[in-house]
Amino acid sequence: MMTTMTQVNRQGEVWVFAEQTDGALSEVPLELMGKGRELADTLNVPLGAVLLGDKLDGLAEKLIAFGADKVYVVADKKLAAYQASGYTHVFCELIKKHNPQVCMFGATAMGRDLAPTVASAAKCGLTADCTDLQIGDHKAPGSDEVQKNLLLQIRPAFGGNIIATIVNYDRWPQMATVREGVMALGEPDPARKGKVVKESVDLSKVKFPLTILKTERREKKVNLKAARIIISGGAGVGSKENFKLLWDLAHCLGAAVGASRAAVDLGFIDHDHQVGQTGTTVRPALYIAVGISGAVQHRAGMCESAKILAINSDRSAPIFGIAHYGIVGDLNVVLPKLIKAVRGGASIEQAAKQAAH
Amino acid sequence: MPYNCVVCVKQVPDTKRITGEAMTPEGTVNRAALPAIFNPEDLNALEEALAVRELFGGTVTVVTMGLPTACAVLREPLARGADRVVLITDRRAAASDTLATSYILSCAIKKMKADIVLCGRPALDGDTAQVGPQLAEKLGLPLITYVEQLVGLKDGVLHVRRNIGNGWEEVSCRLPALLTVMETANVPRPPAVRRLMKTKKARCVAEVAKAVEDQMPAAAPEAKAAETKKRADELAKAGLLIEQWTLDDIQADLTWCGKSGSPTKVHRIQAVVLTGGEYHEYPPTDDGAAQLISALIEDHTIG
Ligand SMILES: Cc1cc2nc3c(=O)[nH]c(=O)nc-3n(C[C@H](O)[C@H](O)[C@H](O)COP(=O)(O)OP(=O)(O)OC[C@H]3O[C@@H](n4cnc5c(N)ncnc54)[C@H](O)[C@@H]3O)c2cc1C
Numbered sequence: 001m002m003t004t005m006t007q008v009n010r011q012g013e014v015w016v017f018a019e020q021t022d023g024a025l026s027e028v029p030l031e032l033m034g035k036g037r038e039l040a041d042t043l044n045v046p047l048g049a050v051l052l053g054d055k056l057d058g059l060a061e062k063l064i065a066f067g068a069d070k071v072y073v074v075a076d077k078k079l080a081a082y083q084a085s086g087y088t089h090v091f092c093e094l095i096k097k098h099n100p101q102v103c104m105f106g107a108t109a110m111g112r113d114l115a116p117t118v119a120s121a122a123k124c125g126l127t128a129d130c131t132d133l134q135i136g137d138h139k140a141p142g143s144d145e146v147q148k149n150l151l152l153q154i155r156p157a158f159g160g161n162i163i164a165t166i167v168n169y170d171r172w173p174q175m176a177t178v179r180e181g182v183m184a185l186g187e188p189d190p191a192r193k194g195k196v197v198k199e200s201v202d203l204s205k206v207k208f209p210l211t212i213l214k215t216e217r218r219e220k221k222v223n224l225k226a227a228r229i230i231i232s233g234g235a236g237v238g239s240k241e242n243f244k245l246l247w248d249l250a251h252c253l254g255a256a257v258g259a260s261r262a263a264v265d266l267g268f269i270d271h272d273h274q275v276g277q278t279g280t281t282v283r284p285a286l287y288i289a290v291g292i293s294g295a296v297q298h299r300a301g302m303c304e305s306a307k308i309l310a311i312n313s314d315r316s317a318p319i320f321g322i323a324h325y326g327i328v329g330d331l332n333v334v335l336p337k338l339i340k341a342v343r344g345g346a347s348i349e350q351a352a353k354q355a356a357h
Numbered sequence: 358m359p360y361n362c363v364v365c366v367k368q369v370p371d372t373k374r375i376t377g378e379a380m381t382p383e384g385t386v387n388r389a390a391l392p393a394i395f396n397p398e399d400l401n402a403l404e405e406a407l408a409v410r411e412l413f414g415g416t417v418t419v420v421t422m423g424l425p426t427a428c429a430v431l432r433e434p435l436a437r438g439a440d441r442v443v444l445i446t447d448r449r450a451a452a453s454d455t456l457a458t459s460y461i462l463s464c465a466i467k468k469m470k471a472d473i474v475l476c477g478r479p480a481l482d483g484d485t486a487q488v489g490p491q492l493a494e495k496l497g498l499p500l501i502t503y504v505e506q507l508v509g510l511k512d513g514v515l516h517v518r519r520n521i522g523n524g525w526e527e528v529s530c531r532l533p534a535l536l537t538v539m540e541t542a543n544v545p546r547p548p549a550v551r552r553l554m555k556t557k558k559a560r561c562v563a564e565v566a567k568a569v570e571d572q573m574p575a576a577a578p579e580a581k582a583a584e585t586k587k588r589a590d591e592l593a594k595a596g597l598l599i600e601q602w603t604l605d606d607i608q609a610d611l612t613w614c615g616k617s618g619s620p621t622k623v624h625r626i627q628a629v630v631l632t633g634g635e636y637h638e639y640p641p642t643d644d645g646a647a648q649l650i651s652a653l654i655e656d657h658t659i660g
Contacts, residue, residue: 163628211529
């Protein structure tokens with residue numbers, strides 16, 4: 001196995017793994033560009049994106065528009081489909097050559113496969129599922145030495161009961177994975193300038209042990225991340241039929257429908273709609289939680305919503321702890337009233353508009 | 358053609374019953390203070406191994422690393438039919454992060470002639486997803502994550518279906534290989550009641566020694582040692598002795614174990630507090646609903 005160990009390199013760049021499949025970038029690396037930009041600016045070093053694959057036309061430009069100063073491109077037929085062995089080899093060769101100080105990966109199926117493998121080969125630390133990344137100083141307990149400008153890797157631990165900040169001060173690069181949707185997607189700037197650095201890595205000695213026989217991808221049924229209003233139902237909704245109440249209110253409000261894991265597990269709605277730690281992370285203008293208790297794993301996916309409305313018959317449900325608006329009551333009573341109120345409101349608005357013409 | 362499967366399991370803290378003493382003053386996890394349970398996803402990895410043995414023959418070995426109390430998670434696989442269970446326990450392995458843990462496990466597995474190494478679902482929602490892939494890297498084995506279904510196994514070539522997040526793919530691979538198994542891959546069989554009763558008595562030597570210590574605290578050290586040996590021999594004869602390995606037994610290089618082998622350090626721990634903004638409550642009436650909707654419209658939150 002590889003026995004590289006990268007030294008601490010204060011001038012090292014900040015890198016983002018630019019995950020792509022069949023020539024299309026995933027959303028996470030673009031989200032990570034915003035955070036990466038911030039970290040790189042704080043450290044006063046360039047932001048690099050690492051783009052591996054075969055047909056990569058136009059992707060480097062997109063990464064630059066989202067904030068990359070440099071895009072390292074390794075294009076090779078052998079990298080067309082992802083395999084841990086090949087991608088790890090290439091990534092480690094690039095680490096050896098350029099000595100980055102930070103490497104970020106999306107916590108996707110691919111990122112969770114690749115990042116630990118790279119960390120193992122490079123013998124460096126890795127923190128999974130970070131919810132925030134910052135630059136800061138660290139003093140080890142029992143030592144007076146202050147380590148300056150480390151990557152603070154912040155993540156919930158122990159089922160969300162605590163927030164842990166992890167550092168890695170001696171065996172770099174400092175690596176972290178971040179789930180999709182956790183970092184906000186920035187606005188691309190097509191006028192931004194950056195450098196495309198074409199690299200070639202010898203793959204003749206690398207084994208590709210997997211034969212990929214068949215692949216099937218499907219689009220997500222909903223795009224919760226893009227929704228301005230989300231109305232989510234939980235176990236309290238009681239049945240698939242009753243979820244219709246949520247769909248009705250959603251139609252009135254132009255909202256998307258989300259759900260708690262309990263609602264998904266009970267078969268009320270498809271997993272694509274799940275909000276939370278193991279679902280989608282959302283930050284809409286308004287999040288309506290109906291019959292959801294507000295478990296920490298659910299809150300993890302929605303607590304950054306601008307406004308939260310909770311509807312629950314149990315006044316002591318934790319969801320009320322983060323809500324801005326609340327109705328304590330039976331959702332079967334409350335939802336029809338809300339639908340009526342919205343419909344009424346809409347017609348008043350329309351009437352007002354018509355009157356104004 | 359028979360296959361030897363090695364399943365890595367771990368004891369995980371029961372995060373629903375966490376106490377304030379969960380962290381040591383040095384900022385590492387005080388696992389001793391946490392109620393520990395079998396990582397539920399690891400049962401799916403075990404079930405897959407048992408299914409392979411059932412179809413093709415071979416053996417199922419289960420390995421875990423932890424304190425002697427981690428034997429609790431080895432009695433379960435014994436009850437479910439594992440041939441052999443191994444505990445790696447060593448003070449010098451304390452405070453290992455995933456990198457050090459995977460290194461230590463790799464040293465142990467190198468001694469086992471495994472055709473298939475299985476890890477539980479790389480807890481998509483749990484605390485780490487790293488040990489499986491890192492173990493594969495350290496062992497130089499092909500890595501197949503998120504296995505949902507074992508489609509076929511013939512002449513040393515494995516064919517599986519794996520989840521890729523936004524879909525699935527089918528891959529084949531010549532063994533040996535390392536698999537991480539999804540909870541959707543199977544429904545673990547319940548342990549047979551007779552086996553369960555029997556394997557409840559399984560112990561590792563450290564547990565035996567502790568029981569002897571508790572029962573005859575005043576005895577001479579030699580007497581305790583002799584008693585421990587006698588009981589351990591009896592357990593071994595009944596097939597109930599849990600093998601206990603130290604880092605020396607697996608020739609682990611200590612620089613890569615425990616604290617020195619762990620690049621990640623805890624910087625800070627904070628308790629989670631719920632913070633809401635200003636809170637307005639409306640009654641569950643027609644008026645309440647109307648007021649709420651107008652408030653949202655005034656806020657420019659809707660409309
Ligand atoms: C590792 C892990 C990952 C997880 N990931 C996620 C995740 O991504 N997303 C997620 O949501 N969960 C997740 N969970 C599960 C989470 O812990 C909770 O179990 C789940 O969120 C509970 O869903 P719920 O609020 O719908 O159900 P419950 O907790 O059962 O709450 C139902 C609520 O409905 C209310 N209610 C009942 N009847 C009515 C009524 N008629 N009118 C009004 N209110 C009513 C009740 O008062 C109660 O508050 C995860 C758990 C684990 C362990």
